[in-house]
Amino acid sequence: MSRILIVEDDEDIGVVLQKELLKDGFEVVRAVTGTEGRMMLGTNPDLVLMDLMLPGLSGEELLTHIPKETPVIAVSARSSIDDKVSLLNSGCVDYITKPFDIKELKARVVAALRTSSGKRSDGKIVCGDMVINTDKHEVTIGDAVVKLTRTEYAILKMLAAGKGRVISKSELLDLIKTETPDCTESSVKVHVSNLRKKIKDVTDTEYIEAVWGIGFKLKGEF
Secondary structure (H helix, E strand, C coil): CCEEEEECCCHHHHHHHHHHHHHCCCEEEEECCHHHHHHHHHHCCCEEEECCCCCCCCHHHHHCCCCCCCCEEEEECCCCHHHHHHHHHHCCCEEEECCCCHHHHHHHHHHHHHHHCCCCCCCEEEECCEEEECCCCEEEECCEEECCCHHHHHHHHHHHHCCCCCEEHHHHHHHHCCCCCCCCHHHHHHHHHHHHHHHHCCCCCCCEEEECCCEEEECCCC
16 A cells, blocks of 8 residues: 655645545545655655645755655646746656646556656665564564564654654654554653663664654664
């Protein structure tokens, strides 16, 4: 199942897009600002549907943070040829102008996913000897399988997606809320502590570093 990130500050448009894409069997996550969209990139979307005129980070700024292998379709009221050419040259795979026909938009989503499927990774995030298989929801270090709870796995995956960036507890909570809605900011530290203990059971390598007063990051070669 492909995961689509919608970054759209217009509530009506966002709801319609989410409803229609869910109807077609896609997994959908939503953000209403460019800043939130950047945070939600930690959910590892297979495609991003992005408005350009966003609160916080603009669409153009957000585009610079999206991995090159992730296809991006710009959805905007801007209709000039210069705007379209600029966005396509900046990394978007497609551009659709508002107002749009939902059937056309969904067809473009399917086409973009089909084109990118051969370019994407094999569903694995590698950090040193640690391999996070996002297709199987499995974590291995060397030959050992690390048994994690759903919340521990979600936290580790988001830290790995940050590729060494320090992620605050509140940001981490925002990133995993779609997968573990019962997790709270006060319990994040406990889950991270349990996660570190389970990793230590199979390796002497310290993968998770606590950055005092800020949050956590995953250490290792990505």
